[in-house]
Amino acid sequence: MRRRRNIRNIAVIAHVDHGKTTLTDSLLARAGVIATSQAGTKRATDTLKAEQEKGITIKSTAISLYYNMDPKDIQHLGDDGYDGTGFLINLVDSPGHVDFSPEVTAALRLVDGAMVVVDCVSGVSVQTETVLRQALCENIKPVLMMNKLDRTIFEKALTPEEIYCTLRSVIENVNALIGIYCDAESIMGDVMIDPSKGNVAFGSGLHGWGFNLRQFARLYSSKFGIKEEKIMRRLWGNNFYSPETRQWTKQMVDGSTRGFNFFVLEPLVKILQASSDNDKALTQTLLKKLGFHLTAADLQLQGKDFMRTVMKTWLPAADAMLDMIVLHLPSPLTAQAYRTESLYEGPLDDEASLAMKSCNPEGPLMMYIAKMVPSHEKGRFYAVGRIFSGNITHGQKVQIMGPNYSPGSAKKSDLYFHTLSRAVMMMGGSVQPIDEAVCGNIVGLTGVDKFLQKSGTISTFSHAHNLKVLKFSVSPVVRVAVNVIHAQDLVKLVEGLRRLNKAEPLVQISSESGQHVVAGAGELHLEIILKDLEETYAGVPIMKSDPVVKYCETVTSDSDSVCLTKSSNKLNRIFMSASPLPQGLSEEIDKGELTQDLKERARYLADTYNFDINHARKIWCFGPNTSGPNILVDVTQGINTSDIKDAVCAGFQWVSDEGPLCEESMRGVRLNLRDAVIHSDPAHRGGSQIIPATRRAVLGSVLTASPALVEPVYLVETQCPVAVMGSVMSVISRRRGCVVEEIYPPGSPLCTLKGYLPVNEAFGFPTELMSETSGQAFPQCSFDHWQLLPGDPLTPRSKAAEIVATIRQRKGLPLSIQTAESLLDKL
Structure with a gap:
């Protein structure tokens, strides 16, 4: 842990069911954590009961593995260098299902490199793109593992040339994504993947075998007496070999074969076929030629067990992956030099920043806590994070900074001081206590969960700034109200909700009209977290309402008049109007892409969205929650509005969180303060006068600007045989959805349909789709955007009006919406 050059922090990321956890088993077996015979079937990093039952990963699981590398392998390390042959790999196995992608976001903050796993047959899927984008945005360097290669040989029965074309197509797709999300002059160096560089591996996680081109190059290098690097370049791309003339050419000529097919795929297919046919004599002969031998016990095995043993003896998957991880992914020493700038919120020349850039164990402690993991002590959590500089020792005094801490503010909110008790090393489902933890490592801390909700920064530097808060790629758009069956269990439910909120990165817990509401990313996410709440966190039986979708309120036109309200003492007047924000601006604000610099932001809004430059400079605030x-x-002229600015902003924040239609938050609305009459005596223009007046003015302005509802929409990706495409399309269209793209991957009998489906219509959608297609199609739904709900909510019996009435009834509000006339005053 002290040899920073020999540490690799990596995450395994992929689409659901592409084989991350089975591949991770091979690495665990190589490190001696599980038996070699269990690799591929044990799924050791699926530590939860629900994960083993459903066969999918739900939580990110960290595990630290130690390897002794062959000196021949690590001599290829470039400028990074190495410190001995022992390597520590802190590995995080992350989920692939889109509902659990916040777990991937948290995992990526802790690591410097990512092993992207892609199924050779399915190719690059929607979630592959999402997780790769997240990784590149966090400056995480990728390597590629192409899994399930055995399917192309046995299931698809492809020729070597067809297999090569399939693999090349997947690599081109991955490189296209890297090109979109990463500059050519990347601060990470060359991030493009290429098998001839050695940053791509191929294999089968289930059967525990895998290879990269370096292994074959080493084999032929000793045979032909040619340098490894030279052979590696020939084993991929348009390099053709003629066995008769022993010549290499760039074009296919008579009698020549592509180098990859001749030297890699043909021997591979021969041995796989011989061992799966149980032809032990031929298998032994072929292995002897390659310099490998089977034991008497190996030869007693039959069927798949024999094939697995043969392939693990010849090409163990762990060796291929370790070679990529150690040689092509950066150590903390290298990675933090370029990652610090995008992670640290403070000045880049202060003591903390400089220590992080050089991963300095002598500098001040800087640690980011990315997630809370439940400990064996009921109700307590390990705060799992990455140490960027300094080190952690028992009894060390630290300051704990929550996400809302601001170093410059007079109020020191979200700042705590604590003495650390102990650190632990995360070992999958268990932990290993350690005396000291040094920078560059991923560790868990005890006792910190009392101060932090989900994430935060820990430091010993008194002027330290926070490390950036995690940004998630999905939104909690599906909500369920929960309650206890027995009244005496209410205290346990409240405590259980508090623990659930701590353990889940994305979950939002709120109270609405006396109900406890849990918001999650989708149906499956809610099902899992509510089961956890009932069985683990609260430990009491609970009642659940039907899932409810979160809607937002908006306006579709400018206010038809300027709205006036008077304060209750009739001595102040507020004039306001509302209008819709330009298309695309709401999304930019959501992503936090708008700069905070006043002049830069004003110029950008004027150029991109045709804002009046003077208005753009007088944006008072964003809402709700100031973001x-x-x-x-403020579009007033010749009036000093500074005296009422805070009160007007407070009134605006109130309404942007609880709109006039059904007290849902507003989205995409611009409120203009047109004019104001303010009393000269501060006693008559306080918050108690201005805030309610502003609230009524904002409500009235929205109601006079054609109010409407916006609903969340899923991007649905479905892989299915061409024969059932019609059924898939009809199910999507019956639920107010539409198909926007059909993709036919070369050499695959499956096609991929991409479409949009309103979240409200998605309940029970996977079940209906599977029954309509006899289980041949399974959808992957991820939140994509908000769209206008058809119908006018102020017109009785319209779809929008029915939804507004349902929400008002659920919240215990009067069924009739207040009219603009009842809210506004006259001159």
């Missing part, structure tokens, strides 16, 4: 997708603009 939401609505804005309040």
